[in-house]
Amino acid sequence: QVQLVETGGGLVQAGGSLRLSCGFSGGTLSRYVMGWFRQAPGKDREFVAGISWSSGRVDYGDSVKGRFTISRDNAKGTVYLQMNNLEPEDTAVYYCAADPTRIISTVAGAYDYWGQGTQVTVSS
Numbered sequence: 001q002v003q004l005v006e007t008g009g010g011l012v013q014a015g016g017s018l019r020l021s022c023g024f025s026g027g028t029l030s031r032y033v034m035g036w037f038r039q040a041p042g043k044d045r046e047f048v049a050g051i052s053w054s055s056g057r058v059d060y061g062d063s064v065k066g067r068f069t070i071s072r073d074n075a076k077g078t079v080y081l082q083m084n085n086l087e088p089e090d091t092a093v094y095y096c097a098a099d100p101t102r103i104i105s106t107v108a109g110a111y112d113y114w115g116q117g118t119q120v121t122v123s124s
Helices: none
Strands: 003-007 010-013 018-025 033-039 046-051 058-060 068-073 078-083 092-099 118-123
Touching: 003 092, 018 033, 018 092, 018 118, 033 068, 033 078, 046 068, 046 078, 058 068
Parallel strands: 010 118
Antiparallel strands: 003 018, 018 078, 033 046, 033 092, 046 058, 068 078, 092 118
């Protein structure tokens, strides 16, 4: 059974940076498209970033383009989300997700496996 564990969340001031990590176990990471989503209180879960099996393709939500970078290290079983120039609007619980298909989807329902989430809070 695939399991995902997110780490790296915390409190940061606006303009600061954080790097989230997603540890993958129970399968072969290189066979999964990986995504990051976030959910703020009272809002729907929002696509943040996705990366293909071999890192050949990436996709980002419009609100984070140019500030966030997704990457993966299949040998280490880890997916990363580097977040720079953080804004208070980035405050949310961030989730890692795994999809066994070949296409990066921006829809949460396409992903089969989810982590428990990590809180990111950006103060102004």
